[in-house]
Amino acid sequence: xxxxxxxxxxxxxxxxxxxxxxxxxxxxxxxxxxxxxxxxxxxxxxxxxxxxxxxxxxxxxxxxxxxxxxxxxxxxxxxxxxxxxxxxxxxxxxxxxxxxxxxxxxxxxxxxxxxxxxxxx
Numbered sequence: 001x002x003x004x005x006x007x008x009x010x011x012x013x014x015x016x017x018x019x020x021x022x023x024x025x026x027x028x029x030x031x032x033x034x035x036x037x038x039x040x041x042x043x044x045x046x047x048x049x050x051x052x053x054x055x056x057x058x059x060x061x062x063x064x065x066x067x068x069x070x071x072x073x074x075x076x077x078x079x080x081x082x083x084x085x086x087x088x089x090x091x092x093x094x095x096x097x098x099x100x101x102x103x104x105x106x107x108x109x110x111x112x113x114x115x116x117x118x119x120x121x
Contacts, residue, residue, distance in 0.1 A: 028054075057101045064093040 015037060022034045026048040038045050048054075067090035074083035
């Protein structure tokens with residue numbers, strides 16, 4: 001409720017802030033007006049077209065994170081058969097996330113050195 005009140009009772013962010021966020025994060029959703037402004041400034045900009053892959057990775061990531069909690073519980077309860085099954089699921093989800101998420105991350109860009117306006121070499 002507080003998020004909705006904050007959204008509708010505060011002034012909108014400046015376009016510059018929204019465009020910078022959109023360029024860096026490339027979120028899905030209803031960003032049409034901001035997308036058009038970004039493309040107007042940079043015609044080579046591409047919107048994020050990986051919605052279904054990202055949603056798949058969110059589902060796998062949720063299973064992956066749950067395995068950590070469940071594995072600890074099974075070990076404390078000395079339910080070693082269930083712990084072994086959970087460990088197999090954990091390893092499988094690690095492999096899936098490595099192939100569908102981690103290997104597809106863009107290369108990091110260095111942060112500018114403060115005060116120089118240049119990137120480090």
